[in-house]
Every structure is written in C-alpha cells, then in structure tokens.
Amino acid sequence: MLRRHPYPETYIMDDFLRKHAAEPGKCIQCGACQAVCPVYGETLDESRVARGRMALMEAVLQGDLLLSDRLNEILTSCIGCKACATSCPSGASADFVNLVGKLHLAGAKGLPFYQKLLSRQIFLNPQVMAASARLLDLLGRRLYTPLAELRLVHPFLPFIRDGKGRIVPRLDPGARRERAPSCLPEGAIRGRVALFLGCGVELLYPQSAEAAMETLTARGIEVIVPPEQACCGAPSLHMGDADTARKLVYRNLEALSDPDVDAVVTLCATCGYTLKELTPRLFGSESAAALSAKIHDLQAFLRECPVPVEQAATVPDGPPLRVTYHEPCHLGRGMGVKDASREMLQSLPGIEYVEMRDADRCCGGGGLFSLSHYDLALKIGRHKVERIRESDAQVVATACPACQLQLTDLLNRAQLAIPVVHVVELSREIPQLGMSEKDATGDG
Ligand code: SF4
Ligand code: SF4
Incomplete structure (x- = not known):
C-alpha cells in the first residue's frame, strides 16, 4: 500500500530548506573546489562552482535572492558528481545543497x-x-x-x-522483471538476493541484468527480481519533484523489504547511491535506514562471494582483451566503492586490465544533466575520450547505465570503435563486443 505524505508541497519544500540550512554556512570559501569541478572547468563561471552555489543558496536562505529562471539554470547545471564534496576541507557537500535548492525552487515555482x-x-x-x-x-x-x-x-x-x-539507444519494451522474476542456482543455495534493476538497466541494457543473474547464480546465490520495484527516484529528485521521489521511496520500501533476502543488489551506481545514501538523508525513516543497510553494489557484493573452485573459468585462446575502467561518480564517491570493479576485471581470465588516467573523473553524463545540458556534457566528456584513447583499450567497462550511454555517444562522436559494457558482462564470458544495432543506433 502506497503511503501518501500529509503535507502540501510548499510545506515539504520549506522543511527541506530548514533541515539543511546549516550546510551552505560550512563553506570557508577556500576555492579548492575550483580545481575539481568539471562544470567550472568548462565554464569558468564562479556561480557554477561549489563555492558559488553555496553562496547563492545562503542568499536564498537569507531572503536576499529571488527564485529566478537564471537561478534555475545555474542549479540544473550541476552534474552532482560529488568531486567538490570529496575534496572540500570543511566537509561541505555542495552537490547536496544544490539538490535541496532544486527541490526548493521547483516546489515554489512548479515543474515545466x-x-x-x-x-x-x-x-x-x-x-x-x-x-x-x-x-x-x-x-x-x-x-x-x-x-x-x-x-x-x-x-x-x-x-x-x-x-x-x-x-x-534502443529501448527494450519487455520488462525484465516480468520475463524472469527469479533464478535459482543449480547446486547448493548459499544466499538469496533481490536484484534492483533501475530504469536504465531494465530498458536500455537488459543484457547487464542477464549477466548479473548468471554470475550470481554461478556463485550459489538465488536471485529474485521483485516485480513491484519502481524507479529509484533519482530523475524525479533531480527535476526537483520531491513529492514523486517520496512516493517512489515508499513504493521501493514495500517492494524491497523482504526479510528473507540477504541483500538488495544494484547494477546502477546512481540507483545504488540514491537508495543507499540520498533518499534516507532526504526522507529519513527507520525503514529507509534498514533498506539502506541492505543495498549493495553488484561488484562489491560479488567480491564477498567467490566462484566455487570447480567452476573457475578457463583462459580463452588468443591474446588478452585490453580493458579499461571508467569509475562512475556515484559508485566511487557516492557509495565509496572504489576497488571492487577493478579487482573483478583484474581477476578475469583473458583480460589485460589497464587503468586509464583520471578514471574517476566525471564523464559528463549525469542522467538528466546530459539531456538538459548536452553541449556541456560533450565538452566535459572530451577529456574522458582522450584518457580512453591514450589507454589504448579495446573495451571500456563501467558500472552505471547512464555512464555507459554517455561514453558510447562520446566514443561514437570521436569515431573510436571501442565498445562500452557493464563490468559484469565481462565476468560472464568474453562477449561479442562489436558495436551492434541492438546496443545503439546513431542518427548522425
Ligand atoms: S572546497 Fe568547500 S569550503 Fe572550499 S570553497 Fe569549495 S565548497 Fe567552500
Ligand atoms: S557536484 Fe560536481 S558539478 Fe556539481 S558543483 Fe560539485 S564538482 Fe561541480
């Protein structure tokens, strides 16, 4: 049963603002965020770096700044990459303040x-x-x-x-959760997990879900795909729609709170970060905290479940495949999962892992950001293309469908025939990795 909050939207908006009013004041204006912000790096606009965003929100809180279209444009130009937050000496989190600002502004002015x-x-x-x-x-x-x-x-x-x-990209119209709601291992069952698909995996990259189910069951893990699961709420939050995001939180709490599962496993860095960190911070409740504790990134979870020795994969013939890794912002900085994907890639037979420079630098995707600010997304992404090019990799692996989409587009524009796949697809077998009609269709 879906629970509705009892307050009008404006009350919730003010509640967010009061609740986090101390955050902008943490900024000591040192300017350290200038060196790491990808948006500032392209625009050199002080209002778009963490320090500027903090000052703008402080002005809104003091009643010195009107909620204008210009302010809306600035707030939507933050990718939410968290590079500023992890390098801030005073522990301020401008990405969160910026998000609260978006909720505040959209609550007051409405959504397009x-x-x-x-x-x-x-x-x-x-x-x-x-x-x-x-x-x-x-x-x-x-x-x-x-x-x-x-x-x-x-x-x-x-x-x-x-x-x-x-x-x-092509959208897969068949809902993955309805095609195969559960998957049992062949031998002894060592555990049971719920797979959280997220919209990106379900509609754009269902092959990642297939690979995750195969990889988990090969380790003796039963996988269920709860049919009532919904979007994690990230797109709604980043549009400023707190009301819808809150409804999605309650819906997912209902769908994923099965006491008989050991973990809720996500394949999407943004979904994982939203469910584990962001929505409990915004809408905190005991049940949200309990769900948060169960959320695990797939690669981090697999690290704890080694493949039984008798199933160890054989080394394929031929030269190894040279693979590099793009670290999604919401996985490394959001969930604190830095090494699990790299360790998995390094352990796979037939793969030569090569670390690209600045692997954790934002690719410019940011989900809705690349829709609303595509020109900026391309400028930010150019740096990532250069790092991939100099790595000389044949394949780029990542762990977020939004990054996968953005990197595929960037590499296609740069005329580099380098496929981009989810890490788990490589753990299954060395797949057919040419750019296929199924994966994406370029219009240009
Ligand atoms: S690094 Fe942190 S304290 Fe320094 S200017 Fe940026 S937001 Fe403010
Ligand atoms: S979250 Fe990223 S884009 Fe937004 S202000 Fe911080 S560094 Fe810049």
Missing part, C-alpha cells in the same frame, strides 16, 4: 509540463514506462535528430537542443 509528464506519469508508473517504451523507442530514434535541427521546437523540447548526431 514535460518534466511533470516524465516524473509523475512515466517514472512513477513502471507499467506506463514499459508500455510507452516501444513508442518512445520509435519516436526517439526516428525523430530525435530531425527535431534537434528545428530551432522552433527547442523552447518546448529543451532536451533535444544541440542533439544532432547523438546516439539514441
């Missing part, structure tokens, strides 16, 4: 029509999302580039601005 549609109809309702996937798939791939060239429609569809030539 297309965001209401996305957040309250599509992300809130998994059935609507699955049903509309086929239509969105068709419209997305056929119409994205033609519309991106039509300036007249940009005010109504801002997410296609600058989008000419973008890779628009």
Whole structure:
C-alpha cells in the first residue's frame, strides 16, 4: 500500500530548506573546489562552482535572492558528481545543497509540463514506462535528430537542443522483471538476493541484468527480481519533484523489504547511491535506514562471494582483451566503492586490465544533466575520450547505465570503435563486443 505524505508541497519544500540550512554556512570559501569541478572547468563561471552555489543558496536562505529562471539554470547545471564534496576541507557537500535548492525552487515555482509528464506519469508508473517504451523507442530514434535541427521546437523540447548526431539507444519494451522474476542456482543455495534493476538497466541494457543473474547464480546465490520495484527516484529528485521521489521511496520500501533476502543488489551506481545514501538523508525513516543497510553494489557484493573452485573459468585462446575502467561518480564517491570493479576485471581470465588516467573523473553524463545540458556534457566528456584513447583499450567497462550511454555517444562522436559494457558482462564470458544495432543506433 502506497503511503501518501500529509503535507502540501510548499510545506515539504520549506522543511527541506530548514533541515539543511546549516550546510551552505560550512563553506570557508577556500576555492579548492575550483580545481575539481568539471562544470567550472568548462565554464569558468564562479556561480557554477561549489563555492558559488553555496553562496547563492545562503542568499536564498537569507531572503536576499529571488527564485529566478537564471537561478534555475545555474542549479540544473550541476552534474552532482560529488568531486567538490570529496575534496572540500570543511566537509561541505555542495552537490547536496544544490539538490535541496532544486527541490526548493521547483516546489515554489512548479515543474515545466514535460518534466511533470516524465516524473509523475512515466517514472512513477513502471507499467506506463514499459508500455510507452516501444513508442518512445520509435519516436526517439526516428525523430530525435530531425527535431534537434528545428530551432522552433527547442523552447518546448529543451532536451533535444544541440542533439544532432547523438546516439539514441534502443529501448527494450519487455520488462525484465516480468520475463524472469527469479533464478535459482543449480547446486547448493548459499544466499538469496533481490536484484534492483533501475530504469536504465531494465530498458536500455537488459543484457547487464542477464549477466548479473548468471554470475550470481554461478556463485550459489538465488536471485529474485521483485516485480513491484519502481524507479529509484533519482530523475524525479533531480527535476526537483520531491513529492514523486517520496512516493517512489515508499513504493521501493514495500517492494524491497523482504526479510528473507540477504541483500538488495544494484547494477546502477546512481540507483545504488540514491537508495543507499540520498533518499534516507532526504526522507529519513527507520525503514529507509534498514533498506539502506541492505543495498549493495553488484561488484562489491560479488567480491564477498567467490566462484566455487570447480567452476573457475578457463583462459580463452588468443591474446588478452585490453580493458579499461571508467569509475562512475556515484559508485566511487557516492557509495565509496572504489576497488571492487577493478579487482573483478583484474581477476578475469583473458583480460589485460589497464587503468586509464583520471578514471574517476566525471564523464559528463549525469542522467538528466546530459539531456538538459548536452553541449556541456560533450565538452566535459572530451577529456574522458582522450584518457580512453591514450589507454589504448579495446573495451571500456563501467558500472552505471547512464555512464555507459554517455561514453558510447562520446566514443561514437570521436569515431573510436571501442565498445562500452557493464563490468559484469565481462565476468560472464568474453562477449561479442562489436558495436551492434541492438546496443545503439546513431542518427548522425
Ligand atoms: S572546497 Fe568547500 S569550503 Fe572550499 S570553497 Fe569549495 S565548497 Fe567552500
Ligand atoms: S557536484 Fe560536481 S558539478 Fe556539481 S558543483 Fe560539485 S564538482 Fe561541480
């Protein structure tokens, strides 16, 4: 049963603001965040670095700054990469303050029509999302580039601005959770986990879920895919829609709180970070904290469950595949999982692991950020392309579907035929890794 909060939206907005009012005041204006902020690195705009964002929110709190369109533009230009928070000497978390600012502003001014549609109809309702996937798939791939060239429609569809030539991925209209709601290991059962798919894996990269289920069951873990699970709430939160995000939290609490599962495993860094860290901090409750404790990143969980010796994979013939790793911001800095993916890649037969420089630097994806600020996402991503190029890798592995999407687009634009896969896909077997029609369709 879905619980509804009893307060009008404006009360919740003020509640967030009061609750975190001390955070902007932690900034000592040292400027250390300038060196690490990818947005500041491209814009050199002081209002877009952590220090500037803190000052703006302090001004809002003091009543010295109006909630303007300009402020909205600045707030939406933060990727939420957390690079500022991890390098801040006073422990301030500007990404969180920026998010609270977005919730505050959207609560006061309302959401644009297309965001209401996305957040309250599509992300809130998994059935609507699955049903509309086929239509969105068709419209997305056929119409994205033609519309991106039509300036007249940009005010109504801002997410296609600058989008000419973008890779628009195929959407899988079949909901993974309904096709195979559970998977049993062949031998003795060593544990039981719930797999949290997230929208990106379910609709864009279902092969990652297949690989995760195979890899877990090979280690003797029973996997269930709770059918009632919904979006983690990250897209709604980053649009500023606290009401929908709160509903999704309650829905996932219901869906994932089975006492008989040892862990809830995520394949998406952003979903994991949102469920484990972000929503408990925003909407904290005892049950949210209990769920948070059960959330594990897939690679970190697999590290604790080694493959039985008798199933150890054989080394494939031929030269090893040269693989590098892009560390998703929400996995490394968000969930504190730094080594698990690298260790897994280094342990796989047939793979030569090579660490790229600045592997933890943001790729510019940021989910909705790359829709609303595609031009900036491409500028930030150019640095990542150069690091991948100099690594001389044949494959890029990562652990977040949003990064996978962004890196695929970046490499395609740079005319580098380097596939991007989820780490777990490589643990299954060395797959067919050419850029396929199934993975993505470029319109340019
Ligand atoms: S690093 Fe932290 S304390 Fe220093 S200016 Fe940036 S937000 Fe403020
Ligand atoms: S979260 Fe990232 S993009 Fe946002 S202010 Fe901090 S460093 Fe910059």
